[in-house]
Amino acid sequence: MNETPRWLEAEEKAAWDSFIRMQETLIGRLSRLLQADSGMSASDYIVLVSLTGTSEGRMRLLELANRVNWEKSRMSHQVRRMAKRGLVAREECPDDARGAFVVATPAGYKAIEDAAPLHVEHVRRLFVDALTPNQLSTFARLSQRVSDHMEKQPD
Amino acid sequence: MNETPRWLEAEEKAAWDSFIRMQETLIGRLSRLLQADSGMSASDYIVLVSLTGTSEGRMRLLELANRVNWEKSRMSHQVRRMAKRGLVAREECPDDARGAFVVATPAGYKAIEDAAPLHVEHVRRLFVDALTPNQLSTFARLSQRVSDHMEKQPD
DNA sequence: CTCAAGTGGATGAGATGTCAACTTCTTCGT
């Protein structure tokens, strides 16, 4: 117990701080813009993108949750709220009586079609345009490397 | 109106998706670990780090909010909740009767001293160790570049 | 077939975050 902690080197800490700061600013600004432009939260957006991106426009709740890396209860709450606003609907699942399909409603399609161009524009303006194509691809490669590394780590 | 949106190129979209996915997984895992290890949220942690990192151990509420890029109301709520748990305390500000200082209590110092080594270890394990020193410095440089770019953008 | 374990979801409580007022003070121009 009580071993000397392995603190981060100054450069490691600077790198971590730089990343955290960038990521918080970027995500924060995008979600506020999305809310202001389209009256939807980042969560609404990603759910609708996922749903409408499939040929069926419908998906099992848990499949949806896995696709965006959420816990099932988070998705359940989210779907309930979106259903109340008419963006999605629940459908019964014939194969598995426990299960439920989530479907994008026409209003959901309209909402995402209206919101997407604006959102993409902001992503381009704030993020993509900040880097050259080479830098962007490097950034993506390193992000992927971190993701791959995390997958091998417990917890 | 109704111009054709400038969608992202396949590579741009892949880069964006890769970053978003990595960032959500990383932040999510770290905050869950922090909560489980030390019973504090990421918000508690960054507030205590900021406060205890100054020579005074105390800071104006708005200064604190600016340092971590939060809205003042978010900080106000956060400080109220942390005060209720005894981690920080409010103090009156002699110079400006509107203002308030936020101070870390002894319990706050103890909490952050206990939590920091564990948290740093997870940051190292999940993030720093995923990249070589060169890659890490590249990643930091690109993050900084995005931050700098965003600062010049309206909104 | 039958029952225990597992799976798909739903739900309630409590912690957080956002937005829009609202209060109090401070500043500044005149």
Next chain:
DNA sequence: ACGAAGAAGTTGACATCTCATCCACTTGAG
């Protein structure tokens, strides 16, 4: 010196998110 504008914080309402728990249905071992 005085009123308006702006700054520092607080607050309430409401949307989220997490965790633990619960329920109903499926599945697999025997």
